[in-house]
Amino acid sequence: MTAGLRLEVTGARRVVVKVGSSSLTTTAGGIDPATVSRLVDVLAAARGRGAEVVLVSSGAIAAGLSPLGLRKRPRGLAAQQAAASVGQGLLVHRYTEELARHDVVAGQVLLTLDDVTRRSHYRNAFSTFAKLLELGVLPIVNENDTVATNEIRFGDNDRLASLVAHLVHADLLVLLSDVDGLYTADPRDPGSTLVPEVRSFADLAHVRVGSPGAAGLGSGGMQTKLEAARIATGAGIPVVLAAAEQADAALAGERVGTLFHATGKRRSTRLLWLAHATEPKGTLLLDPGAVRAVVERRASLLAAGVTGVIGAFTAGDPVNLAGPDGAVVARGLVNFDAGEVPQLLGRSSHDLKRELGAAYEREVVHRDDLVLL
Numbered sequence: 001m002t003a004g005l006r007l008e009v010t011g012a013r014r015v016v017v018k019v020g021s022s023s024l025t026t027t028a029g030g031i032d033p034a035t036v037s038r039l040v041d042v043l044a045a046a047r048g049r050g051a052e053v054v055l056v057s058s059g060a061i062a063a064g065l066s067p068l069g070l071r072k073r074p075r076g077l078a079a080q081q082a083a084a085s086v087g088q089g090l091l092v093h094r095y096t097e098e099l100a101r102h103d104v105v106a107g108q109v110l111l112t113l114d115d116v117t118r119r120s121h122y123r124n125a126f127s128t129f130a131k132l133l134e135l136g137v138l139p140i141v142n143e144n145d146t147v148a149t150n151e152i153r154f155g156d157n158d159r160l161a162s163l164v165a166h167l168v169h170a171d172l173l174v175l176l177s178d179v180d181g182l183y184t185a186d187p188r189d190p191g192s193t194l195v196p197e198v199r200s201f202a203d204l205a206h207v208r209v210g211s212p213g214a215a216g217l218g219s220g221g222m223q224t225k226l227e228a229a230r231i232a233t234g235a236g237i238p239v240v241l242a243a244a245e246q247a248d249a250a251l252a253g254e255r256v257g258t259l260f261h262a263t264g265k266r267r268s269t270r271l272l273w274l275a276h277a278t279e280p281k282g283t284l285l286l287d288p289g290a291v292r293a294v295v296e297r298r299a300s301l302l303a304a305g306v307t308g309v310i311g312a313f314t315a316g317d318p319v320n321l322a323g324p325d326g327a328v329v330a331r332g333l334v335n336f337d338a339g340e341v342p343q344l345l346g347r348s349s350h351d352l353k354r355e356l357g358a359a360y361e362r363e364v365v366h367r368d369d370l371v372l373l
Ligand SMILES: Nc1ncnc2c1ncn2[C@@H]1O[C@H](COP(=O)(O)OP(=O)(O)O)[C@@H](O)[C@H]1O
Pocket: 019, 020, 021, 022, 023, 176, 177, 178, 179, 181, 182, 183, 184, 185, 186, 187, 188, 207, 208, 209, 210, 211, 212, 213, 214, 217, 218, 219, 220, 221, 222
């Protein structure tokens, strides 16, 4: 009997499930083994129905608190990194043991921002996931908190989950939290009501978003879930937001929580990230011909079309590309340091190769690393 179930869910072949720190922890702050056990049963049931599942699990910092004698999530980055270093192993150990009851093998994947923004890393991450899924492994993803600096952190796992959903070409993203969906206002406010479906983000004009959950263990609150939903749905992936206790019903397609319908078409994950979530470190000024090449022909940006440079960036950083009038037309990952660019301005690749060596023949921004704004 499937009448009334959500087809977006029942028809999904590959599903990314994200669970937040606040859903995995006891009130005392540690990881709740019973919650992990129940969640694993639900994931195994979804696999039993034929879905491939990738889990994005927060909770490393929370799991590391008690072994380090900490009572709450520390504020400083180094202390958070230390807690994550202690907690991540414990967390994955818990999942591994529980999955083994279902004869499922767990694989740990720790990602940094570079892994989804730099072309070579991105391809590498994609093939790792593809191989794990082909082998029947259930990948358990988290941010690589112990090495990420503040500047390059995702910080919350909601957006990480939306990018992982793109990376693995998922058909559905399920965000599990301590709240059973999106409410018209902070659910602690009397009078707020559940929003069962979101068809367009314009519908959310009346929704008020409050601070993260009461336990103080989550990081992003509802705001980052909405951003994650916007990124995923904008690229064709529907999102269900539900409480962790409703995971079974949510993954079976029952009408619990909030369903965000897909609004756009799939595009490259890295480009999505570049467009939505990066801070440009500088600007390259383009002549009119280069603007046409980049915008109309979707070509790479060559040194010959660059007339000026603003900002202090290093190779690999995101930069804006602006036309002669200063209007930003695109964003891309630049292949040179800011200090190297002045000597390249307006010169052909051929000249650059002859005078400066083969390393200078490369595009200033490769078209695969460019997104039009
Ligand atoms: N409009 C809203 N709808 C639902 N929850 C909201 C809203 N505004 C604020 N919140 C709060 O966001 C919390 C979820 O965020 P968070 O604690 O960071 O979760 P997680 O750890 O699952 O990522 C909820 O517990 C709720 O108190």
